[in-house]
Amino acid sequence: MPKQPTEQVSITRSDVEHVAMLARLALTPEEVGEFAEQLTAILGHATDISSLDLVGVPTTAHPLPVTNVLREDVIGTSLDRDEVLAAAPSAEEGRFRVPRIMGEA
Amino acid sequence: MSSAIEIAAAVRSGARTARSVAEEHLATIASSEGEIHAFNHVTADAALAQADEVDAKVARGEDPGPLAGVPVALKDNLCTRGVPTTCSSRILDGWLPPYNATVVERVLAAGGVPVGKTNLDEFAMGSSTENSAFGPTLNPLDPSRVPGGSSGGSAAAVAARFAPLSLGSDTGGSIRQPASFCGVVGVKPTYGVVSRYGLIAFASSLDQIGPFAATVDDAALLLDVISGHDRMDSTSIATPPTALLNDGADVAGLRVGLVTELTDVEGIAPEVRAAVERAASALEAQGARVERISVPSCIYGLSAYYLIAPAEASSNLARYDGVRYGLRVDGDDVYEMNSATRDAGFGAEVKRRIMLGTYALSAGFYDAYYGQAQRVRTLIIRDFASAYERFDVLLSPTTPTTAFKFGAKTEDPFSMYLSDICTIASNLAGHPAMSVPFGVGSDGMPIGVQVLAPALGEPVMFRVARAIESAGGAA
Numbered sequence: 001m002p003k004q005p006t007e008q009v010s011i012t013r014s015d016v017e018h019v020a021m022l023a024r025l026a027l028t029p030e031e032v033g034e035f036a037e038q039l040t041a042i043l044g045h046a047t048d049i050s051s052l053d054l055v056g057v058p059t060t061a062h063p064l065p066v067t068n069v070l071r072e073d074v075i076g077t078s079l080d081r082d083e084v085l086a087a088a089p090s091a092e093e094g095r096f097r098v099p100r101i102m103g104e105a
Numbered sequence: 106m107s108s109a110i111e112i113a114a115a116v117r118s119g120a121r122t123a124r125s126v127a128e129e130h131l132a133t134i135a136s137s138e139g140e141i142h143a144f145n146h147v148t149a150d151a152a153l154a155q156a157d158e159v160d161a162k163v164a165r166g167e168d169p170g171p172l173a174g175v176p177v178a179l180k181d182n183l184c185t186r187g188v189p190t191t192c193s194s195r196i197l198d199g200w201l202p203p204y205n206a207t208v209v210e211r212v213l214a215a216g217g218v219p220v221g222k223t224n225l226d227e228f229a230m231g232s233s234t235e236n237s238a239f240g241p242t243l244n245p246l247d248p249s250r251v252p253g254g255s256s257g258g259s260a261a262a263v264a265a266r267f268a269p270l271s272l273g274s275d276t277g278g279s280i281r282q283p284a285s286f287c288g289v290v291g292v293k294p295t296y297g298v299v300s301r302y303g304l305i306a307f308a309s310s311l312d313q314i315g316p317f318a319a320t321v322d323d324a325a326l327l328l329d330v331i332s333g334h335d336r337m338d339s340t341s342i343a344t345p346p347t348a349l350l351n352d353g354a355d356v357a358g359l360r361v362g363l364v365t366e367l368t369d370v371e372g373i374a375p376e377v378r379a380a381v382e383r384a385a386s387a388l389e390a391q392g393a394r395v396e397r398i399s400v401p402s403c404i405y406g407l408s409a410y411y412l413i414a415p416a417e418a419s420s421n422l423a424r425y426d427g428v429r430y431g432l433r434v435d436g437d438d439v440y441e442m443n444s445a446t447r448d449a450g451f452g453a454e455v456k457r458r459i460m461l462g463t464y465a466l467s468a469g470f471y472d473a474y475y476g477q478a479q480r481v482r483t484l485i486i487r488d489f490a491s492a493y494e495r496f497d498v499l500l501s502p503t504t505p506t507t508a509f510k511f512g513a514k515t516e517d518p519f520s521m522y523l524s525d526i527c528t529i530a531s532n533l534a535g536h537p538a539m540s541v542p543f544g545v546g547s548d549g550m551p552i553g554v555q556v557l558a559p560a561l562g563e564p565v566m567f568r569v570a571r572a573i574e575s576a577g578g579a580a
Binding site: 011015016018019020022023024025026027031035038039041042043045046048049050052054057058059060061062063064066068069071079080083084087088089090096098099100101 | 200201295342408419427430432440441459461464478479480486518560
């Protein structure tokens with residue numbers, strides 16, 4: 001059952017913390033409080049469209065009537081690997097280097 | 106100072122060298138940039154080298170191209186090979202793009218001379234340049250006022266005569282609103298007319314690159330150069346309109362609609378409405394027929410925009426994760442590194458939009474927010490379609506007021522969003538629209554009149570803009 005925004009959208013601190021986790025933002029406690037207020041206010045303005053009856057109206061994702069573009073599958077030039085890796089904060093043996101991903105020791 | 110058209114003609118004929126043009130503009134930048142801060146980065150050496158190449162072509166009897174020797178300022182969200190491209194964000198600190206945006210390649214191939222990268226609201230999110238991580242740009246006409254945004258640096262660069270032409274990007278008004286505030290011409294082309302390859306993405310179903318210039322014809326010159334199909338951007342269309350320079354046609358017999366929802370509503374300053382009405386009268390005097398027209402769903406544009414744009418931005422900006430480019434703040438694992446990097450690298454408005462967009466797309470809310478906003482887009486497109494059955498172009502103000510003072514709208518994010526209320530509908534519909542300076546307000550600041558046209562209606566839009574420009578604008 002999809003959730004429906006009501007007239008009084010209210011974004012709580014725990015909503016903000018959950019969304020910050022999804023968005024990979026390490027917010028300060030002050031930012032969490034600010035965003036709870038501001039998102040509530042901004043989404044409050046959007047209730048004018050959430051209450052419109054638009055059943056049967058198709059969505060528009062692309063404003064012009066274009067369809068998928070295909071091209072021949074041919075080998076072309078791409079960006080130089082060393083040049084791309086030179087722009088990375090950390091690289092090793094031709095790859096991007098990152099801190100550990102899983103819980104391994 | 107000369108127009109872009111005059112400079113290109115002089116350089117092509119050998120009457121002026123591109124180097125002397127570049128030196129003159131770099132000297133103007135050197136003397137006033139400290140007060141304006143239009144640029145994040147001035148590329149003086151590269152400009153002189155490109156100017157010398159243009160001069161060498163002229164000396165060899167080759168055609169240096171339609172922008173021969175014309176200085177062009179580039180918004181700092183357009184990738185430039187080997188030149189810092191920051192989006193006015195700390196998160197791209199130190200990044201040097203490995204390629205040029207298609208529009209940059211086209212400007213270079215046409216003999217244009219890029220002079221620098223202009224300031225913007227971080228990732229083009231804002232309407233005043235106050236969200237730049239590197240400090241705001243000042244309005245060259247009054248340094249206590251904002252230049253508009255997000256392409257405020259590009260608008261200011263033309264207004265301050267740092268370059269006769271500049272490029273910006275427009276997602277909800279980011280070319281037209283600063284053009285209006287700085288008293289220059291700004292154009293958002295039809296979605297798909299200009300390749301976005303190398304434009305750092307904000308909201309991909311809305312973003313479009315376009316020109317700023319001091320005159321309508323100079324803007325047409327630059328748009329002709331940058332438009333055209335590009336296989337690197339799958340949204341670019343096969344046959345965009347061309348030959349936008351003065352075709353000699355006038356506006357006699359054209360049907361012009363004044364959009365009531367964008368003109369006759371609370372929040373539009375009376376002097377701004379009066380300027381639009383004077384522009385309409387000027388078109389009537391030149392033989393056009395003007396009537397008021399209702400485009401009812403326009404009133405939902407702002408709400409739809411502030412769901413669609415943040416939703417798409419939250420997805421596009423996921424790539425700034427401290428792995429492939431720019432800033433990294435270390436953490437014990439990759440999650441901590443990603444989160445700490447993004448918290449340190451993004452400013453408050455960017456975080457706000459990422460949060461808003463992530464919330465709107467999160468489990469259970471997608472259809473109620475993003476889906477509903479995309480249905481509103483369909484309504485707006487249908488309403489415009491029925492308006493364009495009766496009218497060739499539409500008119501409205503570009504912005505509700507003239508340029509506001511620094512700090513006037515920074516406390517309440519929504520009050521800042523309202524300054525895009527007249528421009529957003531064109532992005533949602535994918536239609537072209539442009540701002541033409543027409544008169545000044547009681548504060549002495551310029552007023553912009555917006556000309557809106559149906560998809561691929563650039564030729565008629567430019568014709569009407571030219572007629573408005575020729576009428577002056579004095580009350």
